[in-house]
Amino acid sequence: MATEIEMKLSVLDEAIDVTERLKVCLLEKGVECHFQSNKLINIYFDTPSWDLNTHKMALRIRDKGQYIQTLKTKGQSVGGLSQRGEWEWCVPDSTLDHSVLNACEAWPDDIDKSSLAAVFETNFTRHQCEFTWEGARIELAFDDGNIISKGKLEKIREVELELKTGNDNGLQSLAAYIKQYISLAPSDISKAERGYRLFSS
Secondary structure, three states: OEEEEEEEEEEOOOOOOHHHHHHHHHHOOOOOOOOEEEEEEEEEEEOOOOHHHHOOOEEEEEEOOOEEEEEEOOOEEEOOEEEEEEEEEEEOOOOOOHHHHHOOOOOOOOOOHHHOEEEEEEEEEEEEEEEEEOOEEEEEEEEEEEEEEOOEEEEEEEEEEEEEEOOOHHHHHHHHHHOOOOOEEEOOOOHHHHHHHHHHO
8 A cells, every 4th residue: 555645736727838837937946847748547436326435435447558446545635735545456457356456455345346337537638747846756747638427527627746755845835836826726626526526416
């Protein structure tokens, strides 16, 4: 298991070129950010009665050229800064691998894995780079795309700062600096939570 520490920030200005604005503001601090862009297709699964959502967990398979099955557990999220448990497994295709869930200590015993089915997708392009900021190693990503459920769409435009090594003070400091150049708001709602809301709307 890994512990994921990240800050999620919603982009409030729909018109700006976010990646270019990020490059400019970071370069002013001597940080060269060369973004890599990848199309990510994410399928989220749950039971018909939303047992995983009830447990505040999320289960997805991500296609990013290879398939990654991920389980995330309930965490704490304050002011956009979240910390939660995360398990990842490489899988051959977009079919859930129940065997890895059987071996995962976080999987709830009362959830029937055979009833799991896709409920929504979050499909977006992720522009990301990694650099050192005030002693912390941080991955910066801008996600631009849509949440899709039952033919309905909801826009994704988010900046995510994930702590790789170091103190999370670096995340707070970097976020405060970027906000001088881009209008951002802390988001304590994950893409998965937004997907469930769209599914039930």
